[in-house]
Amino acid sequence: MSHPELILLFLLAAVIGVPLFRRLKLSPVLAYLAVGLILGPSAFNLVGDTETLLKFSELGIIMMLFVLGLELSPSRVIQLKSAIFVLGTGQLVLTTLVFTGVGMAFHLSWQTALVIGAALSLSSTAFAVQLLKEHGLITSKQGQDSFAILLFQDMAVVPLLLLLAALSPGGGETHLAPWYLIIGALAGVALFARFGLARLMEAVVASKVREVLTAMTLLLVLGSAWLMEELGLSAGMGAFLAGTLLANSSYRHQLHADIEPFKGLLLGLFFMAIGMTLKLELLWTAPRDVLVALLIFLLVKVLVLWPLARLWGHNWLKALQLAVLLSEGGEFAFVMASQAGLNGLITERQHELLVMVVGLSMVLTPWFFGLVKKLCGKVTQTEDAPRPAPSDKPRVIVAGFGRFGQIVGRVLAAYRIPFIALDKNATHVSLVRKYGAEVFLGDATEYDLLDQARAHEANILVVAVDDKRDSMAIVALCKARFPNLKLLVRAIDRLHAIELKQQGINKVFRETFSAGLQATHATLMELGVPESEVLDIIKKFREHDEALLESAVEHLDDEQARIRLIRASRNQLAKLLREDAEL
Known part of the structure; x- marks a missing residue:
């Protein structure tokens, strides 16, 4: 099969297979596995060179490790440190040891048994988090402890890959660069991330060319992977290291959004x-x-996790649910199995069996979890849900932190109301940090950034961007994807306000209207007009103008009708004011 045909088949699989499997409440991973199965030797055998395809696709693993590194921000690790390093360590070590013992009981060498045990001890973050969301358990103690275990597994991936390399035949004959070069390179990467990256990103963002920012992100990922590989280390380790160094950066969310597709x-x-x-x-x-x-795989995972969860404070019903939730194999089991096969640690037969078992566990776990949850009864979140700090759940998101958004942010900060600021300008981002608020550098017109900012949890979105097109794009996106948000939108001009009204936005704030009325108030006062009369004039003008704005919504596409409406309105207002003056 030619490369264009292969690309077309892959895109067809993504467009048709993934939505179909999601409708069946199955993971997209299973969709890709199923398509690969159909295209592979087991079915139609349409793809000849599977090994080359597999090698090229390992770029996805490099990028996944980079994203994992980005998500390991110190604040997140500190928040769940006890569960991560006690419960997570206990699960990984005990499960690996039990699987190793089972493997040796089946006459495998300890090296092979250890590698298989480590691969099978991992669970699927994508599967587990999706199940927690579907069953409303993501904020419960059960959900938080599950997430902590998954986070520790993510952290352990790179050490496990290094262990695999060390155990492989000839693993001691590495091509490592001299130790001083390795230390120097790591120190150089750390210094660049600390001092150089911000300036470079500011320059790239200032160019206002989105493709350059995407190219910059890919350069960081692939460049760090290449550097580590040149030093004799793992390319995946380089990507993971680069992500970790950038985890506390203001640009983390923009990098994540760029690399995700x-x-x-x-x-x-x-x-x-x-x-x-x-x-x-x-x-x-x-x-x-x-x-x-x-059967052995699922029983070992459940029988290790169940008592651990009980010791961690869960009752036996919730502990059982947690154990079943994490009983499936993880995506990295495929990675480790593939690497172990290439390194000669497992036979082709063992590799086939391992991949088959992990794939089947992914199919069965959602059904098992639903069955166990039904048998155990509905578990309420109110009993064990952690009470997050106010900053954990943003009440307000301010999109655009220029002169308009800063006023909103300053007042919110003064009243200690948690908010998240989104802005494309690096200077504005630095300013937000002075308020102690959470800030994401990026384009608020993109779903990924709003999702990272937890828009599904917030109450209000203040659209304060100074670009009319961006403003309308944010409004359209939020109405489609985040219907929970109440939208308060800055209007650049009158026509923009009319367009927003036409979209059903009731809270529209014309940036020059209120200031103009204040100036009018001051002017009339200076001219000696009584204040009561000034206030009445301002009130009538505001009401009249708001009514005119509502009327103009119907004539947005008819410029002549809009002009006639404005002229008639002016005459009406003048007549109204004259009548008042004659009283």
Whole structure:
């Protein structure tokens, strides 16, 4: 199959397969695996060079490790430190040891058993978090502890990959650069992230060319991966390290938003390549082996996690749910299995069986979890939901922190009302930090950035951007994707205000209107007009102008009708004021 045909098939799989599997409440990972299975040797055998495809698609793993590094901000780790380093460590170590013991009982070498045990000890973050969201448990103690375990597993991925390399035959014959070069390179990356990156990003953002910012993000990921590989270390470790160093940066969310589409597509390609390596005939040539391996796998995961969760303070019902929730295999089991096969640590048969078991566990776990939850009864979140600090859930998001948004932010900060600021200007971002508020550098017209800013949890979005097109794009996006948000929108001019009204936005604030009325008030007072009369004039003009604005909504597309309406309105206002003056 030619490369264009392969690309077309992959895109077709993403566009058709993923929505279909989501409708069936199954993970997109399973969609890619299924498509790979169909295209691979087990079915139609449409793709010849699976190994080359697999090698290229490992770029998705590099980007995934970079994103994992970005998410490991110190504040997040500190918040869940006890659960991460006690519960997470206990789960990973105990599960790996039990699987290693089981493997050795089946006459595997300790190296092979350890690698398989480590691969199977990991769970799928994507699967587990989605299940928690679907069942309304994401903010419960159960959800927080599950997330802490998954976070520790993510942190352990790079050490596990290094362990795999060390255990492989000839693993001691590494091509590491001299130690001083490695230390110097790591120090250089750290210094660049601390002092150089901000200036470079400011220059890139100032260019206002979005493609350059995306290119900059890819350069950071692939450049760090290349550097570590040149030093004899893992390319994935380089990407993970780069992400970790940038985890506390103001640009973290923009980097995440830029890399996410590439990561998602390349990971999809990786899972499709894994699906091509699945040996479907195992289900009928060796059904007993598959069934026994799957049963042992699920039982070990549940029987290790269940008592651990009980010791951590969960009752036995919730502990069982947590154990079942994390009983599936993880995406990195495929990565470790692939690497172990290439390094000669596991045989082709063992690799096929491992991949098959992990894939089946992904299919079965959502159903098992739903069944266990139904049998145990509905678990209310009110009993064990942690009470987050006010800053954990933003009440207000301010999109655009220029002269308009800063006024809103200053008042919110003064009254200690938590808010998140979004802005494309690095200077504005620096200013927000003085208020102690959370700030995301990026374009608020993008869904990814609003999602990262937890727009689904906020109450109000103040659209304070100074670009009319961006303002309308944010409004349209929020109405479609975040209907929970109450929108308060800055209008650049009168026509913009009319367009916003036409979109159903009731809270529209014309930036020059109030200031103009204040100036009018001061002018009339200086001329000696009594204050009561001035206030009445201002009130009538405001009401009249607001009514005119509402009327103009119907004539937005008819310029002549709009002009006639304005002329008639002016005559009406003049007549009204004259009548008042004659009283």
